Each structure stands twice: as C-alpha cells, then as structure tokens.
Amino acid sequence: MNKYVNYIKVLFVCAAVILIGVVATGAYFTDRETSVNNSFTAAIWSPTPLPLPSPGAANILITEVYYNPDANHGTADDEWIEIYNAGSGSVNLKGWILWDNNSSETIHENHILNPGEYALISSNASTWNYWSEPSSAEIIIVGGLELFNGLANTGDRVVLFNPTPSEKDAVSWGTDTYAFSPSVAVFTQGHSAERSNHSVDTNSASDWIDQTNPTPGG
Numbered sequence: 250m251n252k253y254v255n256y257i258k259v260l261f262v263c264a265a266v267i268l269i270g271v272v273a274t275g276a277y278f279t280d281r282e283t284s285v286n287n288s289f290t291a292a293i294w295s296p297t298p299l300p301l302p303s304p305g306a307a308n309i310l311i312t313e314v315y316y317n318p319d320a321n322h323g324t325a326d327d328e329w330i331e332i333y334n335a336g337s338g339s340v341n342l343k344g345w346i347l348w349d350n351n352s353s354e355t356i357h358e359n360h361i362l363n364p365g366e367y368a369l370i371s372s373n374a375s376t377w378n379y380w381s382e383p384s385s386a387e388i389i390i391v392g393g394l395e396l397f398n399g400l401a402n403t404g405d406r407v408v409l410f411n412p413t414p415s416e417k418d419a420v421s422w423g424t425d426t427y428a429f430s431p432s433v434a435v436f437t438q439g440h441s442a443e444r445s446n447h448s449v450d451t452n453s454a455s456d457w458i459d460q461t462n463p464t465p466g467g
Contacts, residue, residue, distance in 0.1 A: 305336060305337030305338030305364070306336050306337060306338050307334050307336040307337075307338045307339060307340035307362070307364070308334065308335045308336030308337075309332055309333070309334055309335075309336070309340065309342075309345075309362065309409065309411075309417055309418065310332065310333050310335050310417075310418050310444065310447065310448075310450055311330065311331070311332055311407055311409055311418045311419070311420050311444070312331050312332060312333040312367070312443065312444040312447045313330070313331035313441050313442065313443040313444065313460065313463065313464070313465065314328075314329075314330050314331075314400070314407055314420060314422075314441060314442045314443075315328055315329045315330075315441040315463050315465070316328050316400035316401075316402060316405065316422075316441075316442070317400075317402045317436070317437075317438045317439070317440075318438075318439065319438050319439030321379070321439070322379040322380070322439065322463075323375075323376060323379050325395055325399050326372060326373055326376075326394055326395045327371065327372075327373065327375075327376040327379065328371070328372070328376075328395060328396045328399070328400050329369055329370060329371040329376055329396070329465060330347065330369070330370045330371075330396070330407055331367055331368070331369055331370075331465055331466065332362075332367070332368050332370065332409065332418075333366070333367050333368075333444075333447045333448075334362045334363060334364050334365065334366050334367075335364075335447065335448040335450075336364060337364055338364065339361055339362065339363045339364065340361070340362055341359055341360065341361055341362075342356045342359075342360040342361075342362055342368060342387075342389070343356055343357065343358060343359045343360065343412075344356065344357075344411075344412030345409065345410065345411055345412060346409075346410040346412075346414055347370065347396075347397075347407060347408065347409055347410075348397075348406070348407075348408040348410070349396075349397040349398075349400055349401075349405050349406055349407060349408075350401070350405055350406050350425055350427070351397070351398065352397040352398050353397070354370070354391045354393075354396060354397060355391070356370075356389055356391065357391075358389075360387050360389055361387075362387060366385065366386070366387065367383075367385070367386045367387065367465075367466045367467065368386065368387040368388075368389055369382060369386050369387070369388050369389065369465050369466055370389045370391060370396070371388075371389075371390060371391070371396065372390070372391055372392060372393050372394065372395050372396050373390065374388070374390050377465075380463075380465050382465045382466040382467075383466040383467055385466070386465070386466030386467075401423075401425075402423075402435065402438075403423045403424055403435060404421075404422060404423030404424030404425040404432070404435070405421070405422065405423070405425050406419060406420065406421035406422075406425045406427040406428060407419065407420055407421075408427070408428070418450065420433060420442065420457065421433065422434065422435055422436075422442055422457075423435040428452075429452075429453060429454040431454060432454055433454045433457040434454075434459070436459045436460075437459075437461075439463075440459055440460055440461050440463065441460045441463035442457050442458075442459070442460070443457065443458055443460035443463070443464070444456050444457060444458075445457065445458045
C-alpha cells in the first residue's frame with residue numbers, strides 16, 4: 250500500500266510543479282471537447298488564414314537605348330539601356346537577363362523597381378559622369394568593358410527576359426529585324442532610340458522615336 254501512496258504523492262508533486270509553471274509564465278492552454286455517450290472528441294484548431302498581399306503586376310519595358318555615344322558622352326564603353334516599370338506592382342530585377350544579337354548580360358544584384366520608376370543599365374559606373382540622370386533612377390552596373398560585346402550601330406537588338414526566362418520586351422533597329430520588320434531606323438551618333446510613350450507598347454517600330462537629346466532616367 251505504501252508503494253502506491255508514494256506513487257500518488259509523486260504524481261501530485263509533478264502536477265503541482267506544472268501548474269505553478271503555467272501560472273508563472275502565463276502559458277495557458279485551452280481546448281474544447283465534446284462528450285457523447287462517454288466518448289470524448291477534441292476540437293480541431295482551425296486558424297483563419299492571413300490574406301496574401303496583392304501587389305499588382307509589374308510591367309517592365311525597354312524605354313531608351315543609347316547605342317552610339319558621341320565624343321561628349323564617352324566611348325563605345327558608355328552605351329546604356331533604360332527600362333521602366335509601367336505596371337502597378339514592384340519587382341526585384343535580380344536574375345533578369347538582357348540579350349543583343351550574340352551575347353547577354355545578367356543582373357546579379359538585388360534591384361527593386363517600383364511602379365513608375367526607371368532603371369539605367371550600363372557596363373561601367375563612370376558612364377554616369379557624362380549625364381545628369383535623376384537620383385530616383387536605379388543604377389545597375391553589369392561590369393565588363395562594354396555592354397554585351399558592344400551594340401552595333403547599323404543594326405542590333407535589346408531583348409529583356411525575366412529569370413524564368415520569359416521574354417518581356419524587345420527592340421531592334423537598322424538591319425536587325427528581330428523585334429520589328431521593318432525595324433526602328435538607325436539614328437545619328439549621340440542620339441538615342443526612345444519609346445515615345447513610356448507606358449505604351451504596341452509591339453511596333455512606331456513606338457520609337459529619334460531622341461536628339463537623350464534623357465536617361467526620365
């Protein structure tokens with residue numbers, strides 16, 4: 250009998266210790282059971298799911314290409330590309346890829362592009378010493394001597410892919426008819442090819458104009 254009494258005492262002490270710990274920490278547990286004919290069924294915890302954010306969809310467009318720099322704006326190493334988020338959601342450009350007609354450039358760092366914002370892509374940071382680009386523009390330096398192996402002045406393309414990869418936008422000019430046929434005309438050295446309306450894409454060469462005064466980041 251003493252054996253069983255001692256066993257009950259140990260159980261009582263353990264229960265008391267647990268109860269004290271619960272009271273001290275405030276770690277209360279609640280549950281709800283139902284009893285039918287002496288059979289007990291514990292309630293299943295079913296939390297209300299949190300709503301997922303709805304950031305909208307980003308729509309990244311190529312809006313300007315400076316493929317033939319003049320003497321006032323560097324050398325062939327200082328070509329640049331402007332892209333714009335014409336959508337309603339933000340996007341991280343890490344992993345996005347640009348192609349010309351024979352090589353590619355990949356964005357390896359995190360660059361968040363919000364709706365209505367521009368990103369400027371160049372090979373060298375020194376390219377921007379020649380321009381007064383707005384501070385709001387995201388500057389992306391991909392490295393190397395020049396973009397791709399240099400954009401051809403008489404005919405080339407810029408094609409933009411997301412990380413999937415899935416093609417999101419493209420422009421071609423001169424003898425390259427990848428994006429349009431006929432393509433955007435070849436413009437004078439020091440000019441840029443610019444999308445006339447940065448939020449409109451009809452997938453035609455008529456979207457593009459000869460920009461005599463290039464405007465990176467705006």
